[in-house]
Amino acid sequence: KSNLNPRYQFSNFVVGPNNQLTYAASYAVSESLGKAYNPLFIYGGVGLGKTHILHAIGNHIKEKNQKKKVLYISSEEFTNELINSIQYKKMTQFRNKFRELDCLLIDDIQFISKKERTEEEFFHTFNALYENQKQIVMTSDKPPSEIKEIEDRLKSRFNWGLIVDIQPPELETRMAIIRKKAENYNLSLSDDIVEFLAKNFETNVREIEGIIVKINAYASLFKQTINIEFVETILQDVIERKQNTLNVENIQEVVAKHFNITKDTMLSGKRDKHIILPREIAIFLSRKLTQHSLSEIKIKFNMKSHATIINSCSKIEKEIEKSSQLKETIEKIEKNIKNV
Ligand code: ADP
Ligand code: MG
Numbered sequence: 001k002s003n004l005n006p007r008y009q010f011s012n013f014v015v016g017p018n019n020q021l022t023y024a025a026s027y028a029v030s031e032s033l034g035k036a037y038n039p040l041f042i043y044g045g046v047g048l049g050k051t052h053i054l055h056a057i058g059n060h061i062k063e064k065n066q067k068k069k070v071l072y073i074s075s076e077e078f079t080n081e082l083i084n085s086i087q088y089k090k091m092t093q094f095r096n097k098f099r100e101l102d103c104l105l106i107d108d109i110q111f112i113s114k115k116e117r118t119e120e121e122f123f124h125t126f127n128a129l130y131e132n133q134k135q136i137v138m139t140s141d142k143p144p145s146e147i148k149e150i151e152d153r154l155k156s157r158f159n160w161g162l163i164v165d166i167q168p169p170e171l172e173t174r175m176a177i178i179r180k181k182a183e184n185y186n187l188s189l190s191d192d193i194v195e196f197l198a199k200n201f202e203t204n205v206r207e208i209e210g211i212i213v214k215i216n217a218y219a220s221l222f223k224q225t226i227n228i229e230f231v232e233t234i235l236q237d238v239i240e241r242k243q244n245t246l247n248v249e250n251i252q253e254v255v256a257k258h259f260n261i262t263k264d265t266m267l268s269g270k271r272d273k274h275i276i277l278p279r280e281i282a283i284f285l286s287r288k289l290t291q292h293s294l295s296e297i298k299i300k301f302n303m304k305s306h307a308t309i310i311n312s313c314s315k316i317e318k319e320i321e322k323s324s325q326l327k328e329t330i331e332k333i334e335k336n337i338k339n340v
Pocket of ligand 1: 013019048049051
């Protein structure tokens with residue numbers, strides 16, 4: 001009962017500049033449990049392969065040695081099992097189950113925040129495994145420093161090993177992923193289709209996979225040959241929806257225009273007051289309106305540190321409370337952004 005999904009392997013995980021460190025660290029960890037990096041903490045946005053890589057680690061361990069005790073569990077399932085164990089007075093079994101593992105793969109650890117008892121129990125599980133040099137791998141949608149309301153003693157433990165991230169894949173990697181996924185469905189796609197898909201689906205790999213499933217279904221249902229027009233037609237809805245969604249570039253454009261400066265000036269890093277405010281507002285709105293991680297926003301604003309992004313956001317949040325004029329301005333800009 002490892003809960004491992006055999007579909008997720010290292011061999012079908014496409015490696016690119018966006019995820020190569022995570023891949024290498026994950027592979028190293030699965031080759032030498034508890035010795036390479038412990039814990040290994042992997043973070044990244046939605047649909048970028050965190051769950052995939054976690055299963056891949058587990059599958060690889062099992063492949064090498066069937067006897068190793070590996071468990072994949074989401075932090076929500078961890079919580080549920082805990083609640084159950086408390087209710088039915090099975091805490092000893094619960095503790096033993098986790099503490100006798102060679103490798104614990106725990107997904108979406110950010111969800112244990114604000115759950116005191118879960119945090120407490122996970123803390124002890126962590127310690128027990130760590131002390132016995134058993135491997136712990138965790139994933140999260142953000143780095144430990146940004147997981148709000150999680151106990152410091154846990155946060156600091158997340159930093160004991162290695163922290164790696166997965167960034168959104170760039171065009172070439174997306175194309176490689178699309179080819180790989182199509183292969184899985186025995187679907188053959190021409191280069192122009194692969195490129196078309198990669199250009200239209202920028203960030204979330206899960207979304208790419210959904211599209212391939214859709215193309216495959218249409219193709220076999222209607223016995224259609226797949227050409228680019230066909231792909232364009234069936235994807236029209238999805239693409240329209242995507243193009244309308246908010247993105248940082250749009251936000252920067254609209255904010256700059258509102259303050260009568262150019263986007264380049266706004267992003268130039270100048271310290272003049274009339275440039276700083278728009279920049280901070282754009283950062284604040286990017287954080288509020290898009291799914292991008294702090295790292296991505298940092299890059300899009302040419303900033304050196306996460307702290308600058310966080311500071312800008314909290315500064316604007318405070319200012320809004322003080323000034324109804326600023327609040328109105330921002331609301332107006334927000335409306336403009338949504339109409340773009
Ligand atoms: P996350 O847990 O980060 O939200 P998942 O691991 O569930 O993302 O990945 C979503 C889908 O995208 C899965 O089907 C996964 O196989 C696929 N995927 C993501 N990254 C890659 C990659 N680098 N190579 C192959 N498939 C990938
Ligand atoms: Mg996941």
